[in-house]
Each structure stands twice: as structure tokens, then as C-alpha cells.
Amino acid sequence: MEVRHGRELNETRDRLERWRVKQAREAFRTGDQWSELTARLSVKEVSAFLAAECQIPRRDVARFVRLAKVLGADRELYIEKGVAVSVLLDLAGQDEAVRSEALRMIRSGRSLQSKELRALKRDISLERAAAEGALDRTRIRDLRNIAVRKARAGVDAWLASLEKVVNAAHDVSEFDMLKGNTLTMAPKKIDRLAIKAAKLVEELPALVGREFAKAPVPDRPRSGKSPGSWPEVFATLRAMAKRRMFIEHRYERPETTVMDFDPHIVAQLAWAFGYDGCTDGDKARDRMREAGSVPLATQPGPEPTPFDRRNKPTVLEICAGAGGQALGLHAAGFSHAGLVEIDGDAAATLKHNRPSWPVLNADLRGLDLSHLKGVDLLAGGVPCQSFSAAGMRLGANDERDLFPEALRLVRELRPRAVMLENVTGALHVGNAVNRLRILSALASLGYDAEWRVIDGSEFGLPQKRRRSVLVGFQQGIMHRFRWPVAIGTPAPTVGEALFDLMSANGWEHAGEWGERANGLAPTLIGGSQRKKGIDLAQEKSRQAWMKIAVNPNGRALEAPGPGVPADHNPKLTLEMMARIQDFPEWWSFKGSPQQAFRQIANAFPPRMAFAVGASIMRALTGREIDLPAALLKPLAEPEKVPSEFARKFSMEARRQSAQRE
Template sequence: MNSKAEALAAAKKRIIALQKQMVTRILEMAAEVEKLASATTEREAREFLRVTCNMPSSELSTYVRFQTTLKGNEQLLESSRVSFPVVKALVSADPATRKEVLERMEIGARIDTTEISRIRKRLQEAALTPGQVLAARNGKKLAAAARRNTADAVTSFQEVLYAFSEGLINERDPEKMVSDDVRQGAAQIRRAFESLFGTRHGTVDQTKPGTSAHEMALAYETLKNLEDGTLAMPRNRALRHPGLVALQNLTGRSPEAYKPERPPLRQGPPAHHRLKAIEICAGAGGMAIGLDRAGFDHVALVEYDENAAATLRLNRPNWNVIESDIRDIDFRPYRQMDIDLVAGGPPCQPYSSDGYGLGKDDPRDLLPETVRVVSEIRPRAFLFENVDGLLHARHADHVAEILRGYRECGYNVEIHRIKTENYGIAQERNRVLLVGLRKDVTGAFRMPPKFAGRRLNLGDALMDLMAANGWTGAREWARDRREQPVFDRQGNVVARGALASTIVTRRGLPRAKEAARWGAKCVDIAGLPDLAPTDEQASKPGFMPALTARMRARLQDFEDDWSFVGGKQAVADQIGNAVPPRLAQAVGLAIFSSIEDVSWDWEAMLWPEESRRMHMVPPPLQFEGVVAEPLVSTAT
């Protein structure tokens, strides 16, 4: 046997083995889904597979229906080495087609999806008389010809509509919108619209936003208003009229003004192009700082805790801080303000692995309230942050219900995981993001890029603060943290530079595992000292430096001049519950980009040339009321 024949024989052997492995995995997956379905309802099983297991909808339906369509044929499917597309086609086939395909497989016939389609078509025609078959075929030919003619007419209509809407999409002069040329053009296009699509489109209020019916109703109503000269322009002249956008969408093309390649923005949008946000469960302002940097102006920030609300007012006196439980607020009046983003960090304790994980049974669970807030405000987008535990299997049903609520409000929803260490934050902090875009928003959300090269370690982040009270060993401590190896689960060194463990709130002594995690990084996480360590403290046996509130705040990416109101416990709570500002900024920029069609120079936006952090030793945090004097540089 020559070398080519040997290679082909070896390849055949390997490929057949892989095919057997693949079909085995398909059957094992079907068996697992069957077990799941026996323990829950089909609806719950579907939501669990989609939300918790991230299974695509196309695969999900195949596995869920496998037990009612193909169960008992596992051995035949395995011996035939069927692919997943064939299994999917068999599951969706009618019983007669499925029966014949399985019979053919029993005699060794090789079956693919094309063959299944042929069998289905032949069986359907076999049930008809010759005359019916001929009529059906001629009907298909006629329908195809009609589609071609309609397609030509639609293409011609789109060309005319594009030329018309292109001249109006960015028009801001009300006089131009009621000119004779515009009204006559609208009348001509309205007649063409009716000849193609009819006149029964309902009203905008009768159709669901984000659906094609809503788009058609909005476009039709806009044409009639333009023809009558009654189209009301948005109060904000910087915004495009949604009806004109709907007309532009019908053309299948982007506005000419948006075609040229524009360089990525290196700084935030000017004041008149900033977007409007409402934030709930705002805490100490970490997310608010980031969203502000990303180009969002806060119409209101809602926070229940009096100390956190005071922190917001102290640092940003111009912010509209509402100190209230969101359950007591009617958000419907904000709908008239065309809010772009609703954001917030609902309490994470119901889902935290450090707590009891009661989920929906925890009275602090506000996730259902987020659905109400979104439905009442109807923003273009929403962003809610929580802990990794939200995706634990025991919360799957509850989370699925929440996601269903968002979708019923007219939003496309995505769940993403994000790590703070990928954004220059020296902390191991994994978070879950719920991001939704209203269905009439034409953009698509994309997560911000990761910046592995910006990885910051615990030592470099805190060295100046550790040395602030005269500890001469601070530099050596920082160097050791910088050089400390990071291991994966297999014990392999994957990086250098220790990260802080997740900053949590402070109540009593730390748990053993938490103390051990911090101890491995030479940090005593117990307590909350007022000042950085001294040489005298460092001389004691077993010394490890503890973290002051200011150190914790910096590890959470707060600027050194951001002050906190309250006692030690209140400040620790605010810091531990916060969203790191740069993380919020990155996600905020991604949302801004998805709804406004802009691109960013990410490095310039997240790490501007002028450092935001003051290069000075900040004073320690003052508890029970913060001294808010500006920081004074110690440089001479």
C-alpha cells in the first residue's frame, strides 16, 4: 500500500471514529434533556437550557422533542452515524416522512437532509391526484413569477423612497418639512406604498414596538402626516424623527450621511449629543461615574440607603438624587422624556454565594422591579449588573421569568459575564450583565473589547497608599505582589502579579476561605483600619497589612478624591457593593455605540492621556461625615 492509500485509510478510520463520538454525544444530550423534562415542565426546561446552559433555540427544540419523535431509535441512529442536522430534520419531519427515512436507514441507506426533503415532497404529492399535483406545481410557478414581479416593484419603490427620505432624514427646519415639494413627494410615495402593501396597517399605538407591523404602521402614518403637512418634529432637534427613520429602514439602506467612514471618537460626545439616563439602586456612584464618562447625563439617580444617597450628593451636588425605595416610585412620568438608558445594580445579596442565595424568596430581590421600571420608562436600552450567582441553576426559573418580562416589554435581551481584571482594575471580580435594547433600535450590542495588556496588580495599585504612614516595607511588599505567580486550576503559572480578591462588605470576621485568599496575597482582610501601616506595626510577628477604606475604594477604581458618607460599616458596604467606574464606562460606551452608531478609540476613552487619578497621597477617609475639602498635593 502506497503512502497516499495509507493516509486515506488512516483518515477514514479517524473520521468514522469522530462521527461515532458525535452521534454518541447527541444521544447523551437528548437523554439528559429528557431527565430534565421529567423533573420540570417543558417551558421551564426550555428556559433553563436557553438561559443557564446557553443552548441555541434551534438545538433546544431538537433535544426537547427528541423523546416524542425518535426515542427508541437510538441504536439505529448511532449505527448510521447521523449528523445533528439529520437528527434535527427527523425531529421536525411529519410522521410518515420520519417512518420512511428510518426504514431506509435500517437497510443501510445513507441519509442526509436533502434526501429527507425529497422524501417529504414525494409523500406529500403521493396524497394528491395527478390534477392536484399539476395545479400545485403551476401554482408555485405563478407564485414565483408574482414574487419576481413584486420584487422588481419593491426595488423600484425603495429607490424612490430612498431618494425622498435621504433628503429629510437629517432635516431640522420645520418649514422645509411642510413645503410643497415634500408634500407632493409624500403623496406620490404614499400611493405606491398602498399599492404594494395595502392600507390596513393599524395605528402606531395598536402595534407592538419593535415588530415589522409597528414599523409599517409608523412609516405609513409618517407618509400621511408629511402629505398633510402635520408631521410634528422631536422637541430635541438633535434627534432624528422616528417616522423618518422607519421610512429609511424600509429602503434597506443606511442614510447617506452615515456612510462615510468616521474616525473613532477619542473623547466623549459634546453636551448636545449626550444621552439621558436614569439609574436605580445607584449606591455610592460607581456605575454613575462610569456612565457619565461614557456620555450619559443622569436625569435621576434613585438610592434607598441614606448614606449612599448622601455620598452621591456630596460628590455631585448637581445630580438629581432621589432617596427612596424604587418600589415606591411611579416611573411612568419619565416616559415622556425619551430616556435613552435605564441602569442600575439591584441588590446582589439574594444571589451571592457569600449569602444564603434565597433568590426570589429574599425580600431584597428587586429584579422583578427592574421589569416594571423598564416597562414604565420604555428606554432605548437598559443595563443591570449583578453577581455570578445569578446564573446558578437554582435561580434559573426566576431569571427566565425576568427575561421573559423584558421581552414582553419589547426588548432584545442578552446576558454577559465580565471580568474587572480585563479593564485595568486590580481585582478578581466577575460580574453578570443584563443588557437590553428596545426592538426598534437598529443597532446591535457588542461587548467592549478586553485589555489584557492593561492588567494591574495589587502591589502597584496600592504601593503609595501602603507607604502613606511611613511603612518602609511598602515597596518590598508591592514588589512581591507584582512578581507573585498566578496559577490556573491545574497548577500552571499563567501570569505574574497578584490581584485583589473580590472586595466585599465588612461585617465581623472574614470567613476562613476569604481570609485564606487574602492571606495568600499577604493582606489581612480582617478589620478596617483608619490609617496605613507603620514600621512599628510591621515589626510584630505575623504582620500583614490591612486595607483602609481608601485602599478598598481604589481597588474598586474610585478616584482618590471621591468621598464617602457614613461610619465604617456604611462606607465598607458602599465600596463593596459598587460597580467599578471604568467597568461601567466600558459597558456604557458599548451601549452608546449600539444605539447611536458611533465608534470609540477605546484606549483613549478608558485611559485618557491626562490621568484622572491625582498623583498625591490622599487623606484617610473620615467616618460619620466626610470632610470634603479638596485634596492638597504634598509635592514641594
């Protein structure tokens, strides 16, 4: 038995040795690739490429670069010995003396560990300092470490004393409720409490400094949230040291005065230990968010408490179109701080359907939006023709490319998150360099960003609509973001999605058509203002439409009526196109039929925007949602706008009420 186990262990060792050799060789090849790429592209662009599209951690990018440069001369030895990639990357960042000693150790047969490099660096530095007669900096470090430990011990002792004061104050408060007037019935307890509080106040400056210990108490109203702060804790202790711990109550019958112990004292002191006076989970999470912390839920919980209107994360949407993306982001919990759209008809569509939204009909180029600095999310479907096949994939060379304007707004407004949607052509090989420049620009602005393709059919859309989406966050947020995954249930076919509309005029063969239309629609293509006429497809996708029994050449004014043959392939009405694009039934489009078609077909469907928006919302707030369950519900309802009569009536009622007062 032992012999058999020994053979298994030997086989495992040999297999892992071969794997380590292979990994070491590939690590050096990655470094070589860097050198080749930087001969043609900038360092920032290649760094963005390795981090965003090759999934190499950002901290490792520079280390791979050094790997090829500083260890290249001895690469065959490192490969032969199968040195772990983590050790190679750490070694590449060391100075020449450490690298030389490590190389000798590896050549001797040592299996070097990364933690040994740090100790090696320390000891070699000591030898160098001794040889040069330099000062021993470790003595300063040792003193600092001792000072930190002593300070921590002092704070821990002070907090332990504070905890005793909190418990004593709680006992006095309980005594007050049971026995009545605390000031006259428990004077010794009050004296001891004041002495302990005075001692804590006296010890404070040595621990935190006089400025922090005497910081002014923030002027915040008392509420159910039980606000607190360290200055408030310190102020409470100072008041207790002066025996200001009571609230005077006067009663007329019988005429008497009672001094009650201040019930706020315990809550104000207990705040220091994390107690906020409320165990409600949603309120506790809100308090953490207000303080700048984000509790991250990993499983969907009960229906979350809706955001207060004032606390809703805000979004500035550029190139807003007819509102498909806006509907999805609004359903995900964002409040629109602004929607910018250059097309007058699309802007009119937004204003008509959502009068409360701040819509700006303007050209984005050079537009001053500085009043929106600090918005939570910058989102938009920047013009896609410059990245599409129909647009010749001109990318940055296309006058319609508005990515530079989007980056300008990121630089000026500093949003916490960015979401830019485009056609999948943005990820085409011909647009790789321009894509990397965008990632590089975001990285230089301090944003972590990724580019992925999502498919609308994976989220219940009856259409094979694949879009590329760029999502970025200020540093420190990306770790909470994950891309939405398919909900796991099949999307409805075109026949299932449109049957009621196709049979609305009494076509007796609508059911048979529905069986023939048993697939997903190809991507609706709206095109730019240069496109004339209405057709659903380019040449490549025309046959795909015919396979699901739909004529893509133009549009129908209405659904087929009685007497239309069973083998008829109908055209789609604008209403049918809007449903395929997931617009709600009540959403109406302004402008000519040509303009309405363009607004519908160019939209980012609401449920796709909702899926990505919900993932961004989770990263910003930590709130998890059940995406499949959420997509079963209507994402939007018509906005209830009072009639002109109702508005006038309300104004007159307020005027009369003011007169009476």
C-alpha cells in the same frame, strides 16, 4: 501515490463516520435530558437553560425536544447510519408521512440532505392533495411569485428612469451656475425635465399605491444632515412636473430679477439612491442610526465624535449605591435618566458628587417609574446578599431579593438593554433554578439574555473581584454584543496601587511594605445594613489579606507614621479602600465611617462597569472602542458646578439683558 491518497481518504471517511455516530447518539441524549428536566422544571425554564447556559441555539431547543419524542422509536437506526444532527433536527419537525419516507431512504443507504426534506415534503403534499381531490395551492403560489417578480421589475424600471431625471437635473443645475438664467437660456431642457417628472408621477400609484405616493412631506428643518424621505422625493417630482423648479432672486443694482434653478432638487431626488450630500463617516453613521439602522464597527477607529446630549443613549440605574457603576456607565457614553437608591447616605453621596444627576432616594418596591418608559438601558446592582455565601444563598426566598422588581421594570419600561450585576454566588449550583427562572422571564418578555462572570483584575483593578453580570437585549440586538475580554496587561499590585497613600505620613518602610504587598487584594466585602463594624474579610479570605501585608481587621484612621516597624501589617484607610475599588480621588462619601465603608465595598467598580457598559454601547450604537486605551485615561472628572455667587450673577445678567431688549 494514488494508493496512498486512497488510504488517507478511507481513513478520513471512517473517522468521520465514527464521529457522526457519536454526534447522533449525543443528540438523542440531549433530547432525553430535556424530558428528564421538564419532569421537575417548567418548559420555559429548561428552554432558557439550554439556550443561555448550554449554548444550544434557541431555534434548536424545540427541535431537540421533538427529536426524542418523534424519532425515539428508531433511534438505533439513525445512530447506526450516523445521520447528521442537522438532518435529524429538521426531520423531527416533519409530519409522519415525510418521516416515514425519509426513514425508508436512510434504511436503504441514502445519505439524506436537509434540503431534500423540503422537496420531499412538497412532493408528498402534492400527492396527498391529488388523492384527496384538494385544490392545488401551488398554482396560487406560482401566480404570487410571478406578481412579485413583475412588481420588482416595474420598480427597478421606475428607479432607472428616476436616476436619469436626477442626472438631467444635475446637468441643468451645472448649466445654471455656468451660464446664468436657466429659465430663459435652456427652456427645452426644462420642458424635457418636466415631461419626464410628470411621467414618473403618473406611474407611481400603480407601483406603490396612491396613499404612499401622496403621503404628506414630513415637516423637518433643512440642515447640514440633508434630511430626506420618499414623500419628499414624490413631492419634488410633482413640483417639477408643474415646472416649479426655480427660486426668484431680486437685485437692486442693477435692478433685475433672476430665476435660479433650485439647488435642493438634485439633493432631494438623489436621496432615493442613498446620497445624503455629505461623505463624513460620523455624520453618515448618525443618519443611519436616526433611521433605525446600526452600522457595526468591527475595529476601533479614530476617537469617535461625542454623542450629542439629546442623542445619548439613556440609562435608568436601580440600587445605584455610591455611584461606582454610574461612573463607569457615564464614561461609556450613557446619560442618566434616573438613579434610584434606598439608602439615604448613598443617595447623598450621589447628589454631592454629581448634582446634575436625577437621584431618587426611594424604595424600589412598587416604585412608579412609568415616565421613563423607553429608556435605552436598565442597569443595577440588585442586592447580592440573597445570592452570597454570607447571605446563606437564599435567593428568591430572601426578602432582600429585588430581581422580581427588576423584572417588573423590564416589563413596564421595555428598555432596549438590561444589565444586572451580582456576586458570583448567583451562578452557584444552589441558585440554578432561580437563575433559570429569571432567564425564562426575560425570554417571555422578548429578551435574549446571558449570564457571565467577569474579573476586575483583568481590566486593571488591583483586586480579585469577580462579579456575575446578566446582560439582555430586545430581540435583534444581541448579535452585536460581545463580552469584554481581558485587556492583556497585568493589574497593579496592592503595593503599587497604594504606595503613595501608605507613605503619605512619612513611614520610612513604606517601600518595603510595597514589596511585601506584591499581590492583588481579595474582594472587599461590605455586607448589608445588618452587618456591624468594619472588617475587610470573612474567615476564608482573612489569610489572603495577611499574605499581602494588610491587616483586614477594621480600618485605619491614617497611614502609618515615622517609627512604625518594617514588619508592620497596616490596616487600610477608607481612602485606600476607595482606590482599590477604583473610585476617583475626588469622590467623597457621605454618612458615618461605617456607612462610607459599606458604600465603598459594595460598589461595582467603575472600570468593571465601564468595560461591560462599553460592550452594551457597541451593541446599541455599533461604535467600537479600544478598551485597553480607554482604561488608561481617567474615567471621570469632578463636575463643574457654578458657585452660588456665580449662579446669582448669571441670573442678574440675564435679567438686565432682558430689560435692555
